[in-house]
Amino acid sequence: MINEIFGVWNYWIVFTLMMIGLYIVISKKSLLKKVVGLAIFQTSVFLLYITFGKIAGGTAPIITNNSEEIYSNPLPHVLILTAIVVGVATTALGLALIVRINKAYGSINEDEISAVDLVDYHEKFSEKKNK
């Protein structure tokens, strides 16, 4: 029983990280923290791929004279290299948007931004009435 649960400890780490990241994205009001949560969430997926590409005692998949050597599956690592680049792009785009949002709204808090939007809406509405 214990073996069954803790034998797959790497998957536990992966899914704990995943839930932490997802929780941050959902619960935090700060836009910056959401991007950080998203980065954690994506990192957990990188770990998931790498953890089933790894064989205990396996080496890097380089051809040597010793043909009996065990090597880890290189494909998940390559896939994750691509996914890391995508993750960097996502984070960079998110941060760039936050910079622009901060410039336009003067805040990066979700509630304050919607408050600004609400004020704008009412001003527009009252302008129309005055006409």
Place this chain on the structure above:
Amino acid sequence: MDLIIKNLPILIVITPLMFSLIVAVLPNQRHSWFLTNLASLLTLFFSILLGIEVSEKNLISYHLGNWPPPLGIEYIVDKVSIIPIFIIAVISCLASSFAHNFFTSEVYNNLISKTYSLWLLTIAGLMGLVTTADAFNLFVFLEISSLSAVALVAMGSKVDKKALVAGYNYLILGAIGATFYVIGVGLLYGVSGTLNMSDLSQKIPELGLNKSVIVAFTFMILGIMVKAAIFPLHIWLPNAYAYAPSPVSILLAATATKVAIYILARISFTIFGTSYDIYSFESLRYILLFLSICAMFAGTVMAIFEKDTKKLLAHSSVAQIGYIILGISLVTKAGIASSFIHLINHALIKAGLFMSVVAMSFYTFKRIDATSISGIGRQMPITFFAFIICALSLAGLPLTVGFISKLYLIKAAYMSEGIWLPFLILLSSALSLVYIWKLIEGLWYDVDKNNKLKIKELPEIYIPLLIITFLNIYFGIDAGLIINSSYNAAEALLNGIK
């Protein structure tokens, strides 16, 4: 020529990709616009050639870098994928043809050539999504298309700063969706050791009942549902469509969600189709059916209470996506065919509606409120005429494409579920008349006497708008092409199911 025909599946992806790189460094905005049009036209040309090829060969398989499929990346164009390819090529061509004036007025001056570059990148991403037969490659294209779409949406911040927040929400939800999809792909790779779609469909049934496959299926479908904006995961859609620069709204409304729906069909039928009897995925279709009915009504009701025209159309998109998913969730040949018919028709209808609304709002530089700027239709009679045709098509009036898709959808629904489902479809169509009438009333009857705005017709939008309107009527009268290709697509999709 032989060289071109041999390489068609990759050419439709790399033409916009390479042009987007060139466009990004050009200093002159008019040149960038010209090159964007050239790239779109070339892509359309290649798509037409591809359509001819597919009608002869049924399936074209292309091996990237000469590596054979289970190991290398394979691109497949068959009778299913040719439909979204055509939609993307046609809409991109029509929308970019009049984009120049809109981008110069709605985007910051130093960002215009980059906007064109992102435009082409979005198209390259969408084309790649449709053609690729590799589950991980699909994720890469998913992110290419959605990241560039997010940047395009955020470009609208010169007109309204809400575009930034809309883009941000789109980014976060889209990234979560894509990551969910990757988790699913990873789990599948872990148990089957392959990423090629047709290889996956052979290896999954061999595993027998496997918990990882169930989890992977759930993750993948959920991730794509976010991208396809299926109710309740549609929150990003209305704002993203409404605050994007006008040509971008047209492009996204007509293509982005359609492609995601195509991927949904691909995953659930091509990858998992062979293992339906093992996992009884059939029962999952009731979840989709329920969600699509919710979407039909929720989208329509939100559209009725919405004032902003662009947002109203976006809400109605949510409802229309409901119809499309409804067809897929029936899992019969008639149902899937009807959903593909509506996929094509909705792209035509929404592109026409967005184009006319965008043309009307061009001189006011603001979004049109259904109640504030009134009588605009009288000042732009030709645009308004096109708008009415497309709006009636949306409601499903006979002699328009909307009628054809509703007819086939209702027929398919009646055949598999009985009378209650057609009744619900008709009810939501009737409700959609309410918001369409609201728009027509605001644009034509409510003439505002104090309105001093000088509004002229916008000639450069005529040709694309009239082409779309003509297609709306033409395919409503002679729908053979759409219906035949949709039935072929449905047959090809259902081939795999055991």
Place this chain on the structure above:
Amino acid sequence: MNNLILKVCTKVLFTPIILFGLYVQFHGDFGPGGGFQAGVIVAAAFILYAMVFGVDKCKIIMPTKLNFFLLVLGAFLYGFVGIVGLILGEPYLSYDLLGSTKQSGQHIGILLVEFGVGLTVCNVMICLFYSFANFKFGSNKND
């Protein structure tokens, strides 16, 4: 930053870092390494320089326009190598016909493609650093 030690160390380190980046770049053919890693390492040299001497000084050795041009050039190189294979009558991104033999063709193809990747990654990193470096947060209240 006006620390003399930092400045001298940066000057000394600048070239070895780029050299190491190039080593990783070209070693990617035979062992672990390649364009992605090399690009990031080379970019790290520029970013270190910018952090110690200021972004404006760094913009003299790597102007924004050149940076953007190289970024596009790298990606273009990647696509172009693929297209060359396509024109020679092979599928896209197939390198067999680039050299005299199949093996040398693969060699040249991978080298060029990895160089394109390295160029793009390096310049994307520098570009990202530039666009965030001059930013100052205003009076924002976040939790």
